[in-house]
Amino acid sequence: MSEKVDKSAQKTEKIPEKSVEKTEKVEKETKTEKAERGSKADKVEVVEKVESITDLEGVGPVTAGKLTDAGFDSIEALAVAPIREVADKANLESSVALKVIKAARQSMQLDFINAKLLWERRQGLLKLSTGSGNVNKLLGGGVETQAITEFVGEFGSGKSQICMKLSITAQLPKADGGLEGKVLFIDTEGTFAPQRIHQMATSIGLEPEKLLEGIYYSRAYNSDHQILIIDRAFKLCQEENVKLLIVDSVLSHFRSEYIGRESLSERQQKLNAHLHKLTRIAQALNLAVVVTNQVQANPQAFFGDPTRPAGGHIMAHASTHRIMLRKAAGGLRAAKVIDSPYLPESETFFQITEKGIEDAQPKTRRDD
Numbered sequence: 143m144s145e146k147v148d149k150s151a152q153k154t155e156k157i158p159e160k161s162v163e164k165t166e167k168v169e170k171e172t173k174t175e176k177a178e179r180g181s182k183a184d185k186v187e188v189v190e191k192v193e194s195i196t197d198l199e200g201v202g203p204v205t206a207g208k209l210t211d212a213g214f215d216s217i218e219a220l221a222v223a224p225i226r227e228v229a230d231k232a233n234l235e236s237s238v239a240l241k242v243i244k245a246a247r248q249s250m251q252l253d254f255i256n257a258k259l260l261w262e263r264r265q266g267l268l269k270l271s272t273g274s275g276n277v278n279k280l281l282g283g284g285v286e287t288q289a290i291t292e293f294v295g296e297f298g299s300g301k302s303q304i305c306m307k308l309s310i311t312a313q314l315p316k317a318d319g320g321l322e323g324k325v326l327f328i329d330t331e332g333t334f335a336p337q338r339i340h341q342m343a344t345s346i347g348l349e350p351e352k353l354l355e356g357i358y359y360s361r362a363y364n365s366d367h368q369i370l371i372i373d374r375a376f377k378l379c380q381e382e383n384v385k386l387l388i389v390d391s392v393l394s395h396f397r398s399e400y401i402g403r404e405s406l407s408e409r410q411q412k413l414n415a416h417l418h419k420l421t422r423i424a425q426a427l428n429l430a431v432v433v434t435n436q437v438q439a440n441p442q443a444f445f446g447d448p449t450r451p452a453g454g455h456i457m458a459h460a461s462t463h464r465i466m467l468r469k470a471a472g473g474l475r476a477a478k479v480i481d482s483p484y485l486p487e488s489e490t491f492f493q494i495t496e497k498g499i500e501d502a503q504p505k506t507r508r509d510d
C-alpha cells in the first residue's frame with residue numbers, strides 16, 4: 143500500500159511541460175493537489191498505521207482494557223470476531239462492539255474485497271511438509287495455511303505422531319517444506335512427548351533444543367480451558383510468528399464433558415464457535431491449523447467403514463480437509479482424503495519411524 147501512496151505522490155510531482163508560463167500555476171495546482179492527495183495519502187497511511195486497538199475510533203482506554211482482557215487485543219483479532227462474542231466477552235454494549243469491529247474491519251479493508259485480492263491471498267498460501275512425500279502428495283503438496291486440516295482415526299493410527307513431526311517441519315526453511323515459523327501445540331490428552339520430538343530431530347540431523355524452543359506448549363485441562371487458550375492464541379501467534387497451530391485432540395474434552403442428548407446442542411454450539419475461531423486465526427495470520435479427531439461407531443453403516451469421525455456436521459463443516467488414518471497390514475498406516483473442497487479422494491501409505499513419518503509401500507501378495 144505504501145508503494146501505491148508513493149506512486150500517487152510521484153504522479154502529482156510530475157509537471158506538464160506544455161508552457162513555461164503556466165508552470166507556476168501548474169506548480170500551485172500541483173501543490174494544492176499534492177496537499178489534497180497528501181492528506182488522502184496520509185489517511186491511507188493512518189489507516190495502514192493503525193496497529194493498536196487504542197488507535198481505533200471509539201476505543202478509549204476503558205474499552206481497550208476490556209477488549210484486551212477478553213483477548214481481542216489486536217486489530218486483526220477484532221476485525222474477524224463476531225459482534226455478539228465481543229460484546230459478551232468484553233462486557234460491552236452491542237452498539238459499542240459493532241462500532242469498534244467496524245473500525246477494525248475498515249482499517250484492514252475487510253468488508254469487501256476484490257476476487258483478485260482473494261486470488262492473491264491464495265497465492266500467499268503455504269504448504270507444510272509432513273515428512274512423507276506420499277502424504278504431501280495426498281494433501282496437494284502439504285498441510286495448507288489458511289485452512290483447518292483434520293486428521294481423524296482410531297487410537298494408534300498416527301495422529302499425534304504426525305502432529306509432532308509437523309511441529310518440527312513447520313520450523314524449517316520454506317525451501318525444505320517448512321513455514322519458517324513457530325508452533326503452538328495445544329495438547330488435550332497429555333500425549334505430547336518432547337523426547338519424541340528430540341528423537342525425530344536428532345535422527346534427521348537437526349538441533350533438538352532449538353526446535354523444542356520453537357514450540358509453545360499448552361496443556362488444556364477441560365473444554366472451557368481449551369476455548370480460553372484459543373481465545374488468547376491470536377496475540378501469541380501474531381507476535382511470535384506462529385505458523386502452525388495444533389489441537390490434539392480437538393474433541394476429547396467436549397465428548398467427555400457433554401454426555402447425553404440433552405447437552406448435545408450446547409456442546410455443538412460451543413464447538414462451533416471454537417472451530418470458527420480457529421478458522422479465523424488460520425486465515426487472518428496465514429497459518430496452518432491442524433486438529434486431530436477420533437472416530438466413533440456408526441450404527442447406520444451396513445457397508446464399508448463401521449466408524450465415522452466424531453463431532454457430527456459441525457466438525458465436518460469446520461474442517462477444510464479431512465484425512466482419515468487407519469492401521470494397515472505390516473505395521474503401515476493408510477491415509478485417505480475423505481472430505482475436501484479440492485483434493486481428490488485418494489489413499490496413500492506411510493509408516494511411523496524413528497524420524498517421524500515416512501513413505502511406505504504396502505506389500506502386495508506377489509512380493510511375499
Ligand code: GTP
Nearest residue numbers: 295296297298299300301302303304333494495496
Ligand atoms: P490416540 O491419540 O490414542 O487416538 O492415537 P494416535 O492416532 O494419536 O496415535 P499415535 O500418533 O500416538 O501413534 C502411536 C503409534 O505410533 C504407536 O502405536 C507406535 O506404533 C508408533 N510410534 C510411537 N512412537 C514411535 C517411535 O518412536 N518409533 C516408531 N517406530 N513408532 C512409534
Ligand code: MG
Nearest residue numbers: 301302303333
Ligand atoms: Mg494421539
